[in-house]
Amino acid sequence: MxxxxxxxxxxxxxxxxxxxxxxxxxxxxxxxxxxxxxxxxxxxxxxNPAAQALRERSASAIGFYGSDISETFVARNIRGVERVARHAGYHLLFASGIEFDYDVGRALDFLHSRRLDGIILAFAFNETEPIPFPRGLDCPVVTINRAVPEGYHSVLPDNRRGGYEAGRHLLESGATRIGFIGGPPNRPASSERQLGLARALEEHGLALEERRVYLGDYSQGSGVIGLRRLLEADPGIDGVFCVNDFTAAGAINAATQLGRRVPEELKVLGYDDRDFAEFWPVPISTFSYPLEEMGQYSAELLLSLMRGDSLPELTHYIPSTLVRRRSTAS
Amino acid sequence: MxxxxxxxxxxxxxxxxxxxxxxxxxxxxxxxxxxxxxxxxxxxxxxNPAAQALRERSASAIGFYGSDISETFVARNIRGVERVARHAGYHLLFASGIEFDYDVGRALDFLHSRRLDGIILAFAFNETEPIPFPRGLDCPVVTINRAVPEGYHSVLPDNRRGGYEAGRHLLESGATRIGFIGGPPNRPASSERQLGLARALEEHGLALEERRVYLGDYSQGSGVIGLRRLLEADPGIDGVFCVNDFTAAGAINAATQLGRRVPEELKVLGYDDRDFAEFWPVPISTFSYPLEEMGQYSAELLLSLMRGDSLPELTHYIPSTLVRRRSTAS
DNA sequence: CTATAATATGCAATCGATTTGACGACTTGT
DNA sequence: ACAAGTCGTCAAATCGATTGCATATTATAG
Known part of the structure; x- marks a missing residue:
């Protein structure tokens, strides 16, 4: 050489x-x-980058941990992160959760041992277990889609607001007896959206009745079962907000099978804007995350932290935007 | 420190x-x-990893280039790569095509400049433009989903065989007037699958008639249009092999709208096993790639090359496996 | 009780790029 | 023609871990 x-x-x-x-x-x-x-x-x-790094006491590298890279959420985050990082002269060291048996701790130990200038942690699912930060970790850290109580910065989708806007949209499209098909109760993504929905209904003098709520597991199957349950409990339901597009797709399938026309008799609203939502037999109205922007924003945040800036806000909420399609057309 | x-x-x-x-x-x-x-x-x-790398003349790092990390194909490859790499004590340096404006050349220049021990290039789409390898690139390279004439090793899905098995499966499920909805003709993934399909039909004394072939653009829309064209050209068509699941989904939508029942009157077969294929209103029969295994295999290949082994075969074909669902049920 | 081997530890050079202080070669003003 | 100042270049120290060679220590044999 x-x-x-x-x-x-x-x-x-x-x-x-x-x-x-x-x-x-x-x-x-x-x-x-x-x-x-x-x-x-x-x-x-x-x-020789090793010699440079040794001399300059900086690897010019940012570590990226993704809980599961094959999840669209994480995969598109990384694109935004990379754009910003590379522009600033940093490259990306990659560690996915999968290869550490979903163990954030071991991934973090690894990233720590590489003496990186900063670390970004992106989570596909917003769980609540604490993150075991290695002791002696002295570089800035920003998390995506996970609030960290330990005082690290995090970039989060504004689920509460998304739920609220979902409620407003369903009301505007003419629904009044509105239900919710959610995920497990310990998942903030689900519970926050539910809270937002409830608030929108309350502002309209309506309540999110308990019999109109079904909590499943984010799957398409729980959309199918959920819709059946909801219709059993209240056959007059005319609008359903589903916690994600898989569930919404299942709900539409089930509704069609039961002879309910979507959107004429029943509005169905999803979340996430998955690739299939656009061309589902009944195209699904949904919320789209600005995933790349979230990655970009978190990288910018990290860069300012690396420069030594101290930022006042610890949590940064990013709004989702409603995508209107046929499943909620008036 | x-x-x-x-x-x-x-x-x-x-x-x-x-x-x-x-x-x-x-x-x-x-x-x-x-x-x-x-x-x-x-x-x-x-x-200090920089000091170690300097002294040992090896960064213990493998570079991973993905033409687009948000494509499932690439995202799942990386998981397999990471598993093997980390087990062997290497970590992953990441460079995606997107951030280099889809320019493989610049990504390669970057990876080259990092003095890596090996490089894996994964492509979401099997295009045919040559890859501009930087001069002086002296580390082993393995590509995924792209044949490289320059003498580098590549791991490829066996599209010809997939097409052949698609044909066999459609024939077995009772179809005899079989069509094909493909992608642009310069895409090997599409043309190879078509060739395989044609061979299966020929073995059965049938031909893949030109009027039963529609070449679109891999999209759901081209599934819709394609199916209409095929039915216009030959209303008696009873089986369609689609180049991917998006196209198959579109074809099923179109068939349903035109009053053709799938699978009773028309079998539809997709490719890729996308997440929605399983719970499409008519669940889509398709082919599933062993994406992680392909990543794993390419990493193992790379590791042997790094050890200095010389491997006889340059191209390594990986078969896809048929996933039987309702859309082709007899 | 010395000679020899075996074992454990230390010294110093090395990897390759960066940077500080020093120096020589010019230019400019008086 | 000389002092003061620029400008361009160089030699050498530095970053932190590794390793060949040398040495110190202990064990074993003669």
Whole structure:
């Protein structure tokens, strides 16, 4: 491998001159400059990043942990993160949860041991178990889709507001007897959306009645079962907010099978804007996350923390936007 | 940051002893060993990876390029790669195509400049433009989903065989007038599957008639249009092989709208086993790629190349497996 | 009780790029 | 023509871990 001394020899100068030419940290005469650059090109020289990192006490690297990279949520986050990071001259070290047996702790230990300049943790599901940060972890950390009580910064989707807007939209589209098919109660994503929905209904003088709530497991199957239960409990239901698009798809399937026309007799609203929502037999109205922007924003946050800025807010909420499709058309 | 000399001082030994304890490359008496380990724990020492990389002339890192990380194909590849890589003591440096404006060349330049021990390139779509490998790139390279004429190793899905098995399956399920809705002709994934399908039909004394072939763009919309065209050209069509699940979903939608019952009157077969295929109103029969295994396999390939093994075969085909669902039930 | 082997530990050079202080070669003003 | 000042370049120290060689220590044999 060609070293800086080789380039120096080729150009007939000292290594420090080569370094100065490349970094521009000292003025170099145009003639030597040209000669050095020519030598660099001829020898195809690339500085050894390990030597640079050692000398500069910084790997110019950001660690990215994703609880599951094959989840769209995480995969699209990373795109935003990468854009910002690379622009700022940092590269991405990758560690997914899967390979650590879903163990954030071990992934963090690993990232810590790599002496990174910053770490971003992205979670596909907003669980609530605490994150075991390694002791001695001294670099800035930003989390995506998980609130961290320990005082780290986090970027979160505004689920409460999403639920609220879901309620408003269903009301505006003419529904009055509105139900909710959610996920497990310990999942903030689900419970927050439910709370938002309830508030929207209350503002309209309505209540989110308990018999109109079914809590499943985010799956398509729980949409099927959930819709059946809801109709049993109240056959007059005319609008359902589902915690995600899988559930909404199941609900639409079930409604169609039971002879209820969507959206004429029943409005169904999903969440997440999965790829299939757009062309489901009844195209599904849903909420789209600005996933790349969330990644981007968290990387910008991390960069300011790395620069030493202290930011007042610890949690940063990002709104989702409603995507109107046929399943809630008036 | 605590250095090896700090640990040495704390334990009352020399740095080299600490190094030997940690690496186990030389025998150390149990007593000193304990003392050193205790010091390491007390000071929370982690070796500086840059210094190690510099000294050992290896970053213990593998570069991963994904043409688009938010594509399931690539995202699941990376999981397999990571599993194998980390087990062998390597970590993953990540570069996605998106952030280089889809430019493989610049991503490769970047990965090259990081002095990696090996590089894996995963492509979401099997295009045919040549890959601009940087000159002086001296580390092993393995590509996924892209044949590379330049003599690099590649791991590819066996599309020809998939198409062949698609044909066999449609025939077995009772169809005889079989059509194909594909992607653009320059895409090997599409054309190979078509060739495989044609061969299966020929073996049965049938031909893949040109009027029964529609080439679209992989989208759901081209499934809708494609199916209409095919039915116009030959109303008696009773089986359609679609190049992917989006197209198959569109074809099923269109068939349902035109009053053709799937699968009773028309069998529809997809490819890729996307998440929605399982619970589409008519669950879609499809082919599932062993995506993680492909990642795993390519990483294993890369590791042997890094060890200096020379492998006879350059292209390694991985079969997909048929997933039988309702859309092709007899 | 010395000689020899075996074992454990330390010293110092090394990996490759960066940077500080120093120095030589010019230019400019008086 | 000389002092003062620029400008460009270089030599050498530095970052932190590893390792070949040397040495100190202990065990074993003669």
């Amino acid at each position: 060609v070293r800086i001394v080789d380039v120096a020899a080729e150009a007939g100068v000292s290594p420090s001159t080569v370094s100065h030419v490349l970094s521009g940290k000292r003025p170099i005469s145009e003639a030597t400059r040209e000669r050095v650059l020519e030598a660099v090109r001829r020898l195809n020289y690339v500085p | 605590v250095r090896i000399v700090d640990v040495a001082a704390e334990a009352g030994v020399s740095p080299s002893t600490v190094s030997h304890v940690l690496s186990g490359k030389r025998p150390i008496s149990e007593a000193t060993r304990e003392r050193v380990l205790e010091a390491v724990r007390r000071l929370n020492y982690v070796p």
